Amino acid sequence: MKTTTISGTLRKSIGGKDAKGLRKEGLVPCVLYGGEENVHFAVDSRAFTSLIYTPDTYRVELDLEGKKYDSVFQAQQFDPVTDEIVHADFLEVSDEKVISTTLPVKLTGNAIGVRNGGKLRTPVRKLKIKGPVSAIPDDVEIDVTRLRIGRSVKVADINLEGVQILDSPNNVIVAVKMARGAVDAGDEEEEEATEEAAAE
Numbered sequence: 021m022k023t024t025t026i027s028g029t030l031r032k033s034i035g036g037k038d039a040k041g042l043r044k045e046g047l048v049p050c051v052l053y054g055g056e057e058n059v060h061f062a063v064d065s066r067a068f069t070s071l072i073y074t075p076d077t078y079r080v081e082l083d084l085e086g087k088k089y090d091s092v093f094q095a096q097q098f099d100p101v102t103d104e105i106v107h108a109d110f111l112e113v114s115d116e117k118v119i120s121t122t123l124p125v126k127l128t129g130n131a132i133g134v135r136n137g138g139k140l141r142t143p144v145r146k147l148k149i150k151g152p153v154s155a156i157p158d159d160v161e162i163d164v165t166r167l168r169i170g171r172s173v174k175v176a177d178i179n180l181e182g183v184q185i186l187d188s189p190n191n192v193i194v195a196v197k198m199a200r201g202a203v204d205a206g207d208e209e210e211e212e213a214t215e216e217a218a219a220e
Contacts, residue, residue: 021079021092021121021156024070028063028084039107048105052082052089054112059084068105072096075124075146079153080110092119092153115154120186122146123157125193129165133196138169144193147175148186155182162194169196 028050031038039049042062052059061084071078071093082089091110099106113119124146134140147160157180162173172195175187 021153022076022158023079023081025081025083026063026067028061028082030085031060031062034060043104043106048108050108050110052091052110052112054091054117055089059089063108065105068096068108072105076158077121077123077156079113082110090114092121113153116152118150118152119156120148120150121156122148124159126159126161127164127194128161129163131164131167131196133167133169133171136169137199138196139199140164141195141197142193143195144175144187144191147178147193149180149183150186151180151183157183164194164196167194167196169198171196 031042031049042049046065047062048065048068050061050063052061061082071080078093080091080093082091089110089112091112094109094111096105096109097107098104111119125142125144127140127142131138131140149156160178160180162178164173167173172192174189175185175191175193176189178185178193
């Protein structure tokens with residue numbers, strides 16, 4: 021996973037009134053759980069920009085008044101009117117801790133089917149996975165260079181070492197569909213062979 025660092029301050033009191041006061045100051049009430057005891061703290065709302073508005077999943081080093089915690093960003097709550105973040109949860113982790121999270125799908129290459137006029141479809145942009153923190157990659161990279169018209173890559177075709185994919189094996193991640201005027205590479209080769217035979 022990608023990593024980032026966030027600094028925060030420990031909360032001296034817990035409750036709705038205190039949380040409301042923090043939000044007025046531009047701070048977000050947060051909870052770190054999964055350790056020996058829950059840790060309540062507050063973070064500048066601007067620190068969440070890189071965590072929320074991105075497809076990436078981050079391993080977060082929390083620096084709370086000099087004490088550091090290894091964590092992953094788990095969940096957030098938004099104000100239904102302003103759409104501002106009003107609460108966040110973090111899970112304390114270690115390299116060996118097994119967690120469930122999502123990873124973005126990253127496509128590389130230019131599909132042969134697209135070069136022949138087909139259209140690339142990406143019905144799945146993220147995959148749900150489970151595994152030890154140290155084994156979780158930044159993303160799920162798929163090379164689509166050899167993907168021809170009518171072909172697809174399913175969850176069952178993906179192998180992540182040390183990590184289990186929780187989505188259905190039959191789910192299509194990426195496919196090349198026929199478009200008007202598109203020519204399949206195999207059909208094109210057959211047509212050329214037929215024309216050459218006729219010329220002889």
